[in-house]
Amino acid sequence: MxxxxxxxxxxxxxxxxxxxxxxxxxxxxxxxxxxxxxxxAEIEWEPVVYPKDELYPSMIFSTATLKPGEDVFAKWAGHVLGQENGVVGVSIDGLKSGDMVRVEVKPNAVMEGGVFEGKIPKRADTWKIFPNPKFRFDALLSTKQATPLSVTFKVSVNDKDLGEQTRDVTLQTINDCMFAVSESDEEGDVSDYSWLFAAYVNENHPWIDGILREALDTGIVSSFDGYQSGDPAVVADQVFAIWHVLQERGFRYSDITTTATDSDDVARQHVRLFDDAIKARQANCVDGSVLMASILRKIGLNPYLVSIPGHMFLAVDLDEEGEKTIAIETTMMGEKADEASEGVDWISKKDLKVRRKAPGWFAFEAAVQAGNEELNDAWDKLEDPKEMDYQIIDIAEARKMGIIPISYREPSK
Known part of the structure; x- marks a missing residue:
């Protein structure tokens, strides 16, 4: 000038x-x-919503009580402040050591908002900062259709207002289970979230008691005592009794997996909640597996979800130590069988001879044989940590980590 x-x-x-x-x-x-x-002028910031400008109610709800230090979320690259497993926050460039930063996420339909205030511990090119918003869990559980959601952030540094920004994101449904995220274009940079399927196993569902009463009425078992008998054959009877009731209710396989929105970066699966599957009397491979796992866990057994490329089936321990395990192909629910299967080795010949007299046993036996074959075929890859498409999801371990079941909601009258 x-x-x-x-x-x-x-x-x-x-x-x-x-x-x-x-x-x-x-x-x-x-x-x-x-x-x-x-x-x-050097300080620039933008909103961050994970993953890929989408919010998954199932993930937010089921991890609300996640134990501190549980390493199940993908780690943010670089420097991070605020909520350890945050999904809404900002990325700020140009901050210096000692800068006082305030990041606010404003209230909206599914959150009451949240604030982070703190000092930057050291200079870095980029800091990611995640406030800890109070989510409206009832609203998340009620999300039955994918819908747009505006998330607004406000940032100040050293009491200097840096303005607001709004990011329009997609709020997915409570039925959408995110199980893998491609974090970048780099090959192999994929985060595994298959453990989220454990959230759909709901051993607390109030309808389970009715199913167990029906199972007792069949006379297959006189009680559900988990592993107390110490006899794998007795445990197998309990599993069969539940399978038989679902068969008698007319459950059928239904390959419904389509979600309302598509994404090249986020792999997800539509999963029916327990009551949805019971009312529909139909289930795909995931629905049937989480349905059976819910009931088996209720009676004190240790179920697993086994995920392989394009498919899922169920496994369950027949003893408390986990030394004897069977797998069940749940897509065979609803199929009839009039003949015994060959090569049955998961139960003694003496016990098998008695059980083959029970109506419906052949169908259960066939489903176990098919599941065992799948489990054996996939075992090497299931044990290989590099094979991310092959996962065994231990429901008991998920609960220990703090992953809770998606709650049942009474339908509005």
Whole structure:
């Protein structure tokens, strides 16, 4: 900028003071102004919503009580402050050590908002900061259709307001289970979230008691005592009794997996909640597996969800130590069988001879044989940590980590 001259040939700001001294002060002042303005200009920020500008109610709800330090979420690269497993926050560039930062996420339909306030511990190119918002869990559980959601953030640094930004995201349904996220274009940069299927196993569902009463009425078992008998054959009877009741209720396989929105970066599966599957009397491989797992866990057994590419089936321990395990192909629910299967080795011949007299046993036996074959075929890859498409989801371990079941909601009248 050129100086304005005031008749005497000197710039107007130099009047009545020695020129050299005043010029020095001017440059010092100008440098300070430039430095101050540039420090603010260097700070840039943008909203972050994980994953890929989508929110998954099932993940938010089921991990609300996750134990501190549980390493189940993908770790944010770089420097992070705030909520350890945050899904709504901001990415800020240009912060210095000692800067005081305030990040606010405003209330909306599914959250009451939240604030992070803190000091930046060291200079870094980028800091990701996640407030800990109070989510409206009833609203999350009620989300039956994917819907747009506006998430608004406000940022200030050293009491300097850096404005607001709003990110329009997709709120997915409570039935959408996110099980893998491609974090970048780099091959193999994929985060595994298959453990989220454990949230759909709901051993607390009030309808389970009715199913157990029906199972007792069949006379297959006189009680559900879990592993107390110490006899794997007796445990198998309990599993069969539950399978038989679902068969008698007319359950059928139904390959419904389509979700309302598509994504190249987030792999997800539509999963029926327990009551939805019971009312529909139909289930795909995931629905049937989580349905059976819910009931088996209710009676004190240890069920597992076995996930392989494009498919899921169920496994359950027949003894408390987990030394004897069977798998069940739940897509065979509803199929009839009039003949015994070959090569049955998971129950003694003596016990098998007695059980083959029971109506419906052949169908159960066939489902176990099919499941065992699948489990054996996939075992090497299930044990290989590099094979992310092959996972055994231990429901008991998921509960120990703090992953809770998605709660049943009474339908509104």
């Amino acid at each position: 050129r100086p304005l001259y005031k008749g005497d040939g000197f710039p107007y700001w130099t009047r009545r003071v020695p020129f050299a001294v005043n010029l020095r002060n001017f440059f010092l002042l100008a440098a300070a102004v430039i430095a101050t303005s540039s420090s603010w």
